[in-house]
Amino acid sequence: MQDNFIKIFINNLNTHTLELNSYNHYNLVYDLRKYSGVEIAGIIIGRVRYNAKHIYTIDDGTAIISVIEWVNDQMQDSPFYDFGQFLVVRGYLRKYNNKFEINAKFINLEEQVDAESFHWLRTIQIQSLFKNKIK
Numbered sequence: 813m814q815d816n817f818i819k820i821f822i823n824n825l826n827t828h829t830l831e832l833n834s835y836n837h838y839n840l841v842y843d844l845r846k847y848s849g850v851e852i853a854g855i856i857i858g859r860v861r862y863n864a865k866h867i868y869t870i871d872d873g874t875a876i877i878s879v880i881e882w883v884n885d886q887m888q889d890s891p892f893y894d895f896g897q898f899l900v901v902r903g904y905l906r907k908y909n910n911k912f913e914i915n916a917k918f919i920n921l922e923e924q925v926d927a928e929s930f931h932w933l934r935t936i937q938i939q940s941l942f943k944n945k946i947k
Contacts, residue, residue, distance in 0.1 A: 817902045818847040819935040822854070823874035825905070825912050837904040837915070849917065852877065853900045853931040861892050870899060873932075878913040879903065891921070898922045900931065 830838040831846070839846045857876065858869030866881040879901050883890050893899060900922050903914040922928075 816847050817849040817851045819851045819853075819931065819938055821874040821935060821939075822852055822870075822872050822877045824939070825850075825875075825877075830905070837906050838912075849902055849904045850914065851900065851902045852879075852914065853898065853922065853928060856893055856895055856897050856899060859893065859895065866890070866892055868893065868899070870901065878908075878911075879916050879919070880913060881916045881919055893919075893921060898928060900927070 833839050833848075837848070839848055852870060852872055854870040854872035854876075856868050857871045858867075860867045863883075865883055868879045868881070869876055870879050879899075881890070898921070900918075900920045901914060901916050902918040903916040905912055906915060907913070
């Protein structure tokens with residue numbers, strides 16, 4: 813399956829149909845389409861640096877989730893983002909200790925003032941489109 817990501821609020825993860833795939837990640841099912849990953853946006857409220865990974869706790873205003881960024885030899889200069897910075901994350905859902913977390917594929921530091929508002933509006937628009945099709 814080709815990577816395709818859908819914008820979602822963190823608190824909505826438990827309200828959608830999820831299917832475990834062969835990579836031990838969850839696919840989201842919307843309107844009979846499967847999405848291999850999710851896109852969230854939020855503020856860093858926690859962070860831990862290890863040799864092989866960075867773990868960020870992201871708050872999107874609806875809930876919090878851990879985001880795992882795996883760091884390999886080619887990524888040793890990968891930025892370690894700071895508290896309060898606003899990130900847009902695309903990645904794959906998985907469960908660890910019975911909680912969802914995201915294995916990050918892309919992390920983007922968003923510095924535009926209206927980025928959070930735009931992400932919220934676009935996510936609400938996408939979710940309302942799916943809800944209207946289901947009715």
